[in-house]
Amino acid sequence: MAIIRNTIAKKAVFEIIQLNKTAMSQTEIFAKVNNICDRVTVYRILERLVKEVKIHKIVNINGVINYAPCNSCSHEQHLHHDHLHFSCTTCKKLTCIADNHIELNIPSNYQVAEVFLTVSGICPDCIIMA
Amino acid sequence: MAIIRNTIAKKAVFEIIQLNKTAMSQTEIFAKVNNICDRVTVYRILERLVKEVKIHKIVNINGVINYAPCNSCSHEQHLHHDHLHFSCTTCKKLTCIADNHIELNIPSNYQVAEVFLTVSGICPDCIIMA
Protein backbone atom coordinates (compact mmCIF):
# COMPACT_ATOMS: atom_id res chain seq x y z
CA MET A 1 0.00 0.00 0.00
CA ALA A 2 1.52 3.28 1.26
CA ILE A 3 0.28 5.88 -1.18
CA ILE A 4 2.90 8.54 -1.75
CA ARG A 5 1.64 12.11 -1.60
CA ASN A 6 3.29 15.03 -3.28
CA THR A 7 2.68 17.86 -0.88
CA ILE A 8 3.70 21.49 -1.22
CA ALA A 9 6.31 21.20 1.50
CA LYS A 10 7.76 18.04 0.00
CA LYS A 11 8.05 19.60 -3.43
CA ALA A 12 9.73 22.67 -1.92
CA VAL A 13 12.26 20.62 0.06
CA PHE A 14 13.11 18.49 -2.94
CA GLU A 15 13.54 21.55 -5.17
CA ILE A 16 15.84 23.22 -2.64
CA ILE A 17 18.04 20.13 -2.54
CA GLN A 18 18.07 19.80 -6.30
CA LEU A 19 18.96 23.43 -6.99
CA ASN A 20 21.86 23.49 -4.54
CA LYS A 21 25.26 22.55 -5.91
CA THR A 22 26.39 21.03 -2.62
CA ALA A 23 24.77 18.77 -0.04
CA MET A 24 22.71 20.43 2.68
CA SER A 25 21.90 19.71 6.31
CA GLN A 26 18.36 19.75 7.73
CA THR A 27 19.17 23.09 9.37
CA GLU A 28 20.17 24.67 6.07
CA ILE A 29 17.16 23.23 4.26
CA PHE A 30 14.74 24.40 6.94
CA ALA A 31 16.22 27.89 6.75
CA LYS A 32 15.33 27.94 3.04
CA VAL A 33 11.75 26.65 3.16
CA ASN A 34 10.67 30.01 4.55
CA ASN A 35 8.35 28.64 7.22
CA ILE A 36 5.99 26.91 4.85
CA CYS A 37 6.18 24.03 7.31
CA ASP A 38 7.46 22.99 10.72
CA ARG A 39 11.05 21.86 11.23
CA VAL A 40 9.85 18.40 12.28
CA THR A 41 8.05 18.12 8.95
CA VAL A 42 11.34 18.76 7.16
CA TYR A 43 12.89 15.85 9.04
CA ARG A 44 10.01 13.61 8.05
CA ILE A 45 10.06 14.73 4.42
CA LEU A 46 13.79 14.03 4.23
CA GLU A 47 13.19 10.55 5.60
CA ARG A 48 10.58 9.91 2.92
CA LEU A 49 12.71 11.27 0.08
CA VAL A 50 15.56 8.98 1.14
CA LYS A 51 13.20 6.01 1.18
CA GLU A 52 11.94 6.94 -2.28
CA VAL A 53 15.57 7.08 -3.50
CA LYS A 54 15.21 10.68 -4.64
CA ILE A 55 17.92 11.96 -2.33
CA HIS A 56 20.74 10.33 -0.42
CA LYS A 57 22.11 10.83 3.03
CA ILE A 58 25.76 11.63 3.72
CA VAL A 59 27.42 12.04 7.10
CA ASN A 60 29.91 14.89 7.02
CA ILE A 61 33.27 14.48 8.76
CA ASN A 62 31.96 16.54 11.69
CA GLY A 63 29.02 14.17 12.20
CA VAL A 64 26.30 16.34 10.69
CA ILE A 65 23.99 14.54 8.30
CA ASN A 66 23.65 16.07 4.85
CA TYR A 67 21.37 15.39 1.92
CA ALA A 68 22.03 15.52 -1.81
CA PRO A 69 19.93 14.65 -4.85
CA CYS A 70 20.33 11.29 -6.52
CA ASN A 71 20.86 12.78 -9.95
CA SER A 72 23.97 10.99 -11.06
CA CYS A 73 23.32 7.81 -9.18
CA SER A 74 20.98 5.29 -10.69
CA HIS A 75 18.72 3.12 -8.60
CA GLU A 76 21.20 0.27 -8.33
CA GLN A 77 24.16 2.58 -7.88
CA HIS A 78 22.35 4.15 -4.96
CA LEU A 79 22.22 0.93 -3.01
CA HIS A 80 25.99 0.77 -3.04
CA HIS A 81 26.41 4.41 -3.99
CA ASP A 82 30.14 4.27 -4.13
CA HIS A 83 30.65 7.78 -5.37
CA LEU A 84 33.03 10.00 -3.53
CA HIS A 85 32.17 12.90 -1.24
CA PHE A 86 34.43 15.85 -0.73
CA SER A 87 34.24 17.71 2.56
CA CYS A 88 35.88 21.14 2.51
CA THR A 89 37.52 21.99 5.82
CA THR A 90 37.36 25.71 5.03
CA CYS A 91 33.81 26.40 3.82
CA LYS A 92 32.40 23.17 5.34
CA LYS A 93 30.60 22.38 2.08
CA LEU A 94 30.05 18.77 1.14
CA THR A 95 30.13 17.93 -2.56
CA CYS A 96 29.27 14.77 -4.49
CA ILE A 97 32.06 13.82 -6.86
CA ALA A 98 31.78 11.40 -9.76
CA ASP A 99 31.82 7.68 -9.14
CA ASN A 100 35.00 6.30 -7.71
CA HIS A 101 35.10 2.55 -7.83
CA ILE A 102 37.54 1.11 -5.32
CA GLU A 103 38.97 -2.24 -4.42
CA LEU A 104 37.96 -3.23 -0.91
CA ASN A 105 40.61 -4.97 1.12
CA ILE A 106 38.34 -6.54 3.68
CA PRO A 107 38.11 -10.02 5.24
CA SER A 108 35.63 -12.29 3.48
CA ASN A 109 33.69 -12.95 6.69
CA TYR A 110 32.33 -9.41 6.60
CA GLN A 111 29.16 -8.90 4.57
CA VAL A 112 29.44 -5.56 2.79
CA ALA A 113 26.37 -3.44 2.13
CA GLU A 114 27.34 0.16 1.39
CA VAL A 115 30.61 1.99 0.87
CA PHE A 116 31.08 5.49 2.23
CA LEU A 117 34.08 7.32 0.84
CA THR A 118 34.64 10.87 2.01
CA VAL A 119 37.70 12.96 1.38
CA SER A 120 38.50 16.06 3.36
CA GLY A 121 40.58 18.96 2.13
CA ILE A 122 40.13 22.29 0.39
CA CYS A 123 37.65 22.76 -2.44
CA PRO A 124 38.47 24.68 -5.65
CA ASP A 125 36.47 27.74 -4.54
CA CYS A 126 38.40 28.03 -1.29
CA ILE A 127 41.78 27.47 -2.97
CA ILE A 128 41.10 30.47 -5.23
CA MET A 129 40.27 32.62 -2.19
CA ALA A 130 43.52 31.71 -0.43
CA MET B 1 55.36 24.49 26.50
CA ALA B 2 52.10 22.66 27.26
CA ILE B 3 53.10 20.05 29.79
CA ILE B 4 51.14 16.85 29.32
CA ARG B 5 49.79 15.39 32.54
CA ASN B 6 48.93 11.77 33.02
CA THR B 7 45.94 11.88 35.30
CA ILE B 8 43.98 8.96 36.74
CA ALA B 9 40.97 9.71 34.57
CA LYS B 10 43.07 9.99 31.46
CA LYS B 11 44.78 6.68 32.10
CA ALA B 12 41.42 5.02 32.71
CA VAL B 13 39.88 6.39 29.53
CA PHE B 14 42.87 5.35 27.45
CA GLU B 15 42.85 1.86 28.91
CA ILE B 16 39.14 1.44 28.23
CA ILE B 17 39.66 2.38 24.60
CA GLN B 18 42.69 0.11 24.24
CA LEU B 19 41.04 -2.93 25.78
CA ASN B 20 37.94 -2.72 23.62
CA LYS B 21 38.04 -4.55 20.33
CA THR B 22 35.81 -2.01 18.60
CA ALA B 23 35.63 1.75 18.53
CA MET B 24 33.60 3.46 21.25
CA SER B 25 31.53 6.62 21.55
CA GLN B 26 31.92 9.13 24.38
CA THR B 27 28.69 7.78 25.86
CA GLU B 28 29.99 4.22 25.96
CA ILE B 29 33.33 5.30 27.38
CA PHE B 30 31.72 7.42 30.08
CA ALA B 31 29.52 4.50 31.06
CA LYS B 32 32.68 2.47 31.69
CA VAL B 33 34.73 4.96 33.71
CA ASN B 34 32.46 4.30 36.67
CA ASN B 35 32.06 7.94 37.72
CA ILE B 36 35.71 8.54 38.46
CA CYS B 37 35.21 11.81 36.60
CA ASP B 38 32.62 14.07 35.04
CA ARG B 39 31.28 13.44 31.54
CA VAL B 40 32.72 16.78 30.36
CA THR B 41 36.13 15.60 31.49
CA VAL B 42 35.78 12.55 29.28
CA TYR B 43 35.15 14.83 26.31
CA ARG B 44 38.23 16.86 27.16
CA ILE B 45 40.41 13.80 27.69
CA LEU B 46 39.34 12.40 24.33
CA GLU B 47 40.27 15.69 22.69
CA ARG B 48 43.71 15.53 24.24
CA LEU B 49 44.31 11.88 23.35
CA VAL B 50 43.44 12.66 19.73
CA LYS B 51 45.87 15.59 19.74
CA GLU B 52 48.58 13.34 21.21
CA VAL B 53 47.91 10.82 18.41
CA LYS B 54 47.13 8.06 20.88
CA ILE B 55 43.62 7.54 19.60
CA HIS B 56 41.78 8.49 16.44
CA LYS B 57 38.34 9.81 15.79
CA ILE B 58 35.88 8.13 13.45
CA VAL B 59 32.43 9.38 12.51
CA ASN B 60 30.03 6.49 12.32
CA ILE B 61 27.47 6.35 9.51
CA ASN B 62 24.78 7.59 11.91
CA GLY B 63 26.82 10.71 12.76
CA VAL B 64 28.05 9.62 16.18
CA ILE B 65 31.74 10.17 16.81
CA ASN B 66 33.70 7.12 17.89
CA TYR B 67 37.22 6.64 19.16
CA ALA B 68 39.72 3.85 18.60
CA PRO B 69 43.35 3.35 19.63
CA CYS B 70 46.11 4.12 17.18
CA ASN B 71 47.74 0.73 17.54
CA SER B 72 48.14 -0.32 13.97
CA CYS B 73 48.54 3.13 12.54
CA SER B 74 51.92 4.77 12.76
CA HIS B 75 52.35 8.48 13.27
CA GLU B 76 52.50 9.29 9.57
CA GLN B 77 49.73 6.87 8.72
CA HIS B 78 47.55 8.61 11.23
CA LEU B 79 47.73 11.90 9.41
CA HIS B 80 46.21 10.30 6.35
CA HIS B 81 44.93 7.26 8.20
CA ASP B 82 43.55 5.55 5.18
CA HIS B 83 42.54 2.37 6.91
CA LEU B 84 39.04 1.10 6.50
CA HIS B 85 36.25 1.20 9.08
CA PHE B 86 33.46 -1.32 9.18
CA SER B 87 30.12 -0.25 10.61
CA CYS B 88 27.80 -3.13 11.49
CA THR B 89 24.17 -2.30 10.86
CA THR B 90 23.05 -5.01 13.28
CA CYS B 91 25.15 -4.59 16.42
CA LYS B 92 26.14 -0.98 15.57
CA LYS B 93 29.77 -1.75 16.35
CA LEU B 94 32.47 0.10 14.48
CA THR B 95 35.67 -1.79 13.75
CA CYS B 96 39.05 -0.71 12.38
CA ILE B 97 40.14 -2.95 9.52
CA ALA B 98 43.63 -3.22 8.08
CA ASP B 99 44.96 -0.56 5.76
CA ASN B 100 43.19 -0.23 2.46
CA HIS B 101 45.03 1.94 0.01
CA ILE B 102 42.76 3.25 -2.73
CA GLU B 103 43.05 5.15 -5.95
CA LEU B 104 41.25 8.46 -5.72
CA ASN B 105 39.38 9.54 -8.80
CA ILE B 106 39.06 13.20 -7.97
CA PRO B 107 39.54 16.41 -10.02
CA SER B 108 42.99 17.94 -9.63
CA ASN B 109 41.61 21.28 -8.47
CA TYR B 110 40.64 19.71 -5.15
CA GLN B 111 43.33 19.66 -2.47
CA VAL B 112 43.06 16.37 -0.61
CA ALA B 113 43.91 16.12 3.10
CA GLU B 114 42.40 12.99 4.64
CA VAL B 115 40.55 9.98 3.30
CA PHE B 116 37.65 8.48 5.25
CA LEU B 117 36.54 5.06 4.11
CA THR B 118 33.69 3.40 5.98
CA VAL B 119 31.86 0.29 4.88
CA SER B 120 28.50 -0.70 6.30
CA GLY B 121 27.16 -4.22 6.45
CA ILE B 122 27.06 -7.17 8.80
CA CYS B 123 30.05 -8.14 10.91
CA PRO B 124 31.24 -11.77 11.37
CA ASP B 125 29.75 -12.01 14.88
CA CYS B 126 26.31 -10.97 13.67
CA ILE B 127 26.44 -13.25 10.64
CA ILE B 128 26.99 -16.22 12.94
CA MET B 129 23.98 -15.23 15.04
CA ALA B 130 21.71 -15.03 12.00
Added chain:
DNA sequence: TTTATAAACGCAACAATGTTGCATAATTGT
Protein backbone atom coordinates in the same frame (compact mmCIF):
# COMPACT_ATOMS: atom_id res chain seq x y z
C1' DT C 1 59.68 18.88 51.24
C1' DT C 2 57.59 22.91 50.13
C1' DT C 3 55.94 26.00 46.78
C1' DA C 4 54.62 28.06 42.38
C1' DT C 5 52.33 27.45 38.09
C1' DA C 6 49.88 25.77 34.54
C1' DA C 7 47.06 21.80 33.45
C1' DA C 8 43.05 19.37 34.51
C1' DC C 9 38.65 19.09 36.69
C1' DG C 10 33.58 19.73 38.37
C1' DC C 11 29.53 21.85 37.85
C1' DA C 12 26.02 24.34 35.83
C1' DA C 13 24.24 26.21 31.99
C1' DC C 14 23.75 26.30 27.16
C1' DA C 15 23.49 24.79 22.18
C1' DA C 16 22.65 21.94 18.27
C1' DT C 17 20.54 18.11 16.28
C1' DG C 18 17.25 14.69 16.09
C1' DT C 19 12.88 11.98 17.93
C1' DT C 20 8.10 10.86 19.68
C1' DG C 21 3.10 11.18 20.74
C1' DC C 22 -1.04 12.83 19.65
C1' DA C 23 -4.67 15.66 17.92
C1' DT C 24 -5.75 18.01 13.53
C1' DA C 25 -5.53 18.92 8.54
C1' DA C 26 -5.03 17.71 3.83
C1' DT C 27 -4.81 14.54 -0.20
C1' DT C 28 -6.46 10.90 -2.96
C1' DG C 29 -9.42 7.06 -4.72
C1' DT C 30 -14.20 5.72 -4.82
Added chain:
DNA sequence: ACAATTATGCAACATTGTTGCGTTTATAAA
Protein backbone atom coordinates in the same frame (compact mmCIF):
# COMPACT_ATOMS: atom_id res chain seq x y z
C1' DA D 1 -18.97 14.29 -1.23
C1' DC D 2 -17.01 10.79 1.66
C1' DA D 3 -13.92 7.64 3.71
C1' DA D 4 -9.40 6.20 4.42
C1' DT D 5 -4.92 7.22 5.55
C1' DT D 6 -1.05 10.20 4.70
C1' DA D 7 0.99 14.27 6.23
C1' DT D 8 1.40 18.12 9.45
C1' DG D 9 1.86 21.17 13.77
C1' DC D 10 3.04 21.57 18.19
C1' DA D 11 4.91 20.52 22.45
C1' DA D 12 7.80 17.90 24.89
C1' DC D 13 11.71 15.10 25.23
C1' DA D 14 16.38 12.84 24.15
C1' DT D 15 21.08 12.73 22.85
C1' DT D 16 25.39 14.61 21.87
C1' DG D 17 28.54 18.05 22.33
C1' DT D 18 30.29 22.92 24.11
C1' DT D 19 31.51 26.94 27.18
C1' DG D 20 32.63 29.71 31.33
C1' DC D 21 34.48 29.92 35.59
C1' DG D 22 36.03 28.94 40.08
C1' DT D 23 38.62 25.05 42.31
C1' DT D 24 41.76 21.20 42.54
C1' DT D 25 45.84 18.69 41.32
C1' DA D 26 50.06 17.18 38.95
C1' DT D 27 54.61 18.42 37.94
C1' DA D 28 58.99 20.86 38.12
C1' DA D 29 61.81 23.89 40.41
C1' DA D 30 63.48 25.87 44.72
